Amino acid sequence: MLFHLNPKPPFPLYVSTAVKFLWSSTTPVSSSLVKQCKSLTQAKLVHQQILVQSLTHVPATFLIAAYISHNVPSYALSLLRRLSPSPYGVYWWNALIRCAVSRRQLVNSLHLFLQMLRLGWHPDHYTFPFVLKSCGELLSFRCGSALHAFICASGFDSNVFVCNALVSMYGRCGALDYAHHMFDEMFQRGMCDAVSWNSIVAVYIQRGHADAERGIQLFGRMTEDFRIRVNAFSLVNVLFACASLGMWLRGKQVHGYAMRTGLFEDVFVGNAIVDMYAKCGMMEEAKKVFERMKVKDVVSWNAMVTAYSKIGNFEDALGLFEKMRKENIELNVVTWSAVIAGYAQRGHGYKALDVFRQMQSCSSKPNAVTLVSLLSGCASVGALLYGKETHCYVIRCVFGVDGNDLEDDLMVTNALIDMYSKCKSINVARAMFDAIAPNERNVVSWTVLIGGYAQHGEANGALELFSQMFQQVNYVRPNAFTISCALMACARLAALRFGRQIHAYVLRNRYESAFLFVDNCLVDMYSKSGDIGAARVVFDSMQQRNAVSWTSLMTGYGMHGCGHEALKVFDEMKKAGLVPDDVTFLVVLYACSHSGMVDQGLEYFNGMSKEFGITPGPDHYACIIDLLGRAGRLDEAMKLIEVMPMKPSPVIWVALLSGCRIHANVELGEYATSKLLELGSGNDGSYTLLSNMYAKAGRWKDVARIRSLMKHSGIKKKPGCSWVQGKKSTTTFFVGDRTHPESQKIYEILADLIQRVKALGYVPDTSFALHDVDDEEKGDLLSEHSEKLALAFGILTTSPGAPIRITKNIRVCGDCHTAFTYISMIIDHEIILRDSSRFHHFKEGSCSCRGYW
């Protein structure tokens, strides 16, 4: 009476489907009948009969087998729990545990093991390797070593299968010493077989870097000193290590060994050799091996396709892809994903989408990798609509499916967050981030959102989130990507203090593996936060530099008006053997423009295509127009616009208008404005420039006309705001701001300063007060501009002699610039002001910009 405890079947009766499998309730259920179960339904029907007829052992185990093969282990378990312990039945417990491990239900597999013990079953030498595998995968040294003790107590420590599994478990948990000790013990007891050697070699190899090299050495001892017969597994293992370490010479030796021993014929070995050469960048060798392989499978083809795609040889990757299609070679999800990723990584998001559609029409089922690649394609071209479509697909087909890998789910979610933030839907991205359980967010979830905020003008949000990262109960350590994103946000805000803290964190926590990226971001952060000296120190201490490092430093010098320094860096860069690219030249031209080095700028502009083969783009032209405009060479600027090979974009006309403002060239300025309006790019910035230009020319009626035009067409001037760095925090001021608790003091200091500099010859330039378009905004008096308030607050709170650091979101007002120059004569601080265009260092009555701003 095995089933009397469970009089009810665990599921409803299947009457309609019983037609083919019907027998009368009097027919005894035999083993052969159970074996005939072809479907889950049939198995359930038999189960019902068993319940009715109270059966014995034999058919029950067949049913268990049927349930396991039909992927419903819970039914199998309910049967198994009711069997009495027997050596024969252990097989089914093992099958259930193995099933859980293969479905990556690792904790569940441990529970099964415990249940088995509790019910009085005795595990055998097949049980332990499965359970040990779970401990290893769970990285649970505690469970693994407890199990080790149990194994010793039950005498299984002399079984080679179990001991090999112990070696792997310890290795997987990172306990290298334990793994090696275990292996040594086996070695001394003469227990080692080829699998033991493979296991210990694999332990070293999987740890990577120097340990992997030791693994390769061990492999050498295994083959040469101990003459252990190597199998395909060993070779694949060691080839993987050679590939990831770039040890192609050793890989070549293994290749030779495989040829001599005939193991090359094994398709796994052949694939691993192809992969090894491909990863070591030896595509010709890889191709030769690939062509020589008698038996190729889809993995062989994919190894080549993905290798070509990865090194950017997309032509050959696509060529092979087409060949696969022509020769009717199975295209699996990896093939499709590789092609989709190839397009996505080259910014061809739409082509990636096209391949995705082809994949669907071939009834190939995409997996997490495919979707992640596809989403990165959508992100790269800002295709929000397609991104949303992919999101729908994800909801329909991926999430909530039983047995789905949670890690994969998270990766897809992260890719979705990234897609939404790159497509400027930062709020959706945020909502998705918030919807992930806090203990499930990984470093990428945090990084993509921080990066999203940093890149879309919400740098404060980025830094807030970065700070939150450290306050979580489930602390996730930021990686080099996260650090770079946070530094980017600091650079945007000129948040020097925060940036310095991050720098200190980087030094304390040794981010060696990604030095270059982080260092470049540090150089950028320091130069954009006004500490060009610190930027130089970081730059000088760098172990390696690339074009970005040099350009970041040059940008810094350019922004600070140190044009000669910038050009010196440019020369050093060339001497160091780095080839300038289009961005480098943009920075050179910018530096010349902001230091009034017109002729040098023109020389570089004219030489860039001749000497370096870089065709000037719209941005280079805009820079040169800006340079000529600042210098008052407006006719030349106009002539250049007329002959430039592309249609002038709005930035070109803004650059020209800006020059017209400085030199009060009303006629040309009006022309530039009309062009801007034609292009539909008339915005608050260009109207303000126009109004300032009229003011400079003394044409007050036109100023009033523009103000009225702006008012009636609903164009509002972007509100100016300035923030000043304090010892502990940053304080922000808007025009006429009186919200600060020390507001009264701030205004008093300001009034006093103005009074004193007036005595030195400062005359307020009222033309700048006319920026204001809203008559209601009475507060926009010259003396209440945000930068002036920030300065007064800085004087109030900064220790004597220390510089005052102010940042403004738009260009500094001309009157403020004059006032600051005078104020710097009477205060004991250097004023470092960053506006949207450049840095101004005010000291002892002069500004570093020398009028070029």
Add this chain to the structure above:
DNA sequence: TTAGGGTTAG
């Protein structure tokens, strides 16, 4: 046991 994926800088 072999092939594929996500987040960063000028």
